Amino acid sequence: MRIAITGTPGVGKTTVSKNLFEKLINLENNVKNINITEIVSKNQLYIEKDDEMNSYVIDFPKLNNFLELNTTCEDLIILDGHVSHLLNPDCIIVLRLNPERIFDRLSLRNYSEKKIKENVEAEILDVCLVESIENNVESKIFEIDCTEKSVLDICNIIISFLEHNTPKYGNVSWLEDYFYMLE
Structure with a gap:
């Protein structure tokens, strides 16, 4: 089974993926956590x-x-x-985060102003969710607002989703509150 942990840069994908891996490795022997950015860079898959x-x-x-x-x-x-x-997953977890928090996190990472703006706008416009829906008709999609949740809470929500197979998305919208951040 392929589980995609996706979302705009800065939402916490890597932190959640590592913690989810640690929780799942105790339940399953054949669990692998693959950081797409690392393997693309390391193996020149670009x-x-x-x-x-x-x-x-x-x-x-x-x-x-x-x-x-x-x-x-x-x-x-x-x-x-x-x-x-976009990698043919069986289920997709779309992590969402308040755009102001994404702005802060990416600023701390010293991203360029252009890259921060592009990613904040992508979060406001639901880009990862929309792409997930458009490209994965067969996949189960689950969207989580991570803004007020701990990593442990997020991992438990994901495990519950995996156990119960109850797709849920379309419940997070930043557009009305953060339209002023779009240009």
Whole structure:
């Protein structure tokens, strides 16, 4: 089973994925946590690097091939990354976060002003959720507002979703409150 943990940069995907892995490894033997950004960079699974945005243009056929070669159908795979919903997952967890918090987190990471603006706007406009819905008709999608939740709470919500298979999305909207952040 492939579980995509997706969302705008800064929502907490990597922290949640690592903690979810630790919880699931106690229940299952074949759990893998794959950080998409790390494997793309390390294994040169990209077409080019966008220096202005300090990011990679991913070569999805190469990335999918890499995943096929390095996982088995018996594995429970956590795909951590803001494009993980584009990798044929069985279920998608879309993490959401108040755009002001994303702004603060990305500022602390010294992201460029342009990159911060692009990612805040992506969160306000539900980009990862919309892409998840458009590209994964077969997948189960679950959206979580992480703004007031601890990592432990988020992991428990995900595990409950995995146990009960109850898709839920469309319950988070920042547009009305944060439209002024769009240009």
